[in-house]
Amino acid sequence: MPEVDLSLCVGCGLCSRVCPQGAISIIGGKAYIDQSRCIKCLECMRTCPRGAIKVKTEKVLSLEELKNTCQILDEELREIFEKLDKLEVRQKR
Numbered sequence: 001m002p003e004v005d006l007s008l009c010v011g012c013g014l015c016s017r018v019c020p021q022g023a024i025s026i027i028g029g030k031a032y033i034d035q036s037r038c039i040k041c042l043e044c045m046r047t048c049p050r051g052a053i054k055v056k057t058e059k060v061l062s063l064e065e066l067k068n069t070c071q072i073l074d075e076e077l078r079e080i081f082e083k084l085d086k087l088e089v090r091q092k093r
Contacts, residue, residue, distance in 0.1 A: 001040065001056055002033055002044055002045050002053050003053070004033060005051075009048075013026050013031075015031050018047045023035075023038045042055065
């Protein structure tokens with residue numbers, strides 16, 4: 001999804017003019033992208049002279065990172081359940 005870095009945007013409107021879907025509005029001197037109308041053609045990003053429009057990417061975990069994360073979560077859950085068991089025993093006394 002293209003997103004506007006408002007600290008770089010000067011509201012020139014070039015992105016708005018090249019958007020084939022009319023998904024970009026200039027409000028208060030800044031560009032705003034209506035993501036529901038955006039078709040991700042990235043014409044806005046290519047056109048912006050300030051580089052204010054970028055595609056936000058999410059980090060994809062490797063299989064090893066995912067395994068490590070699951071192992072850590074598993075250990076934390078075991079500790080939580082052990083503490084809950086101890087609380088139950090105390091409350092029954």
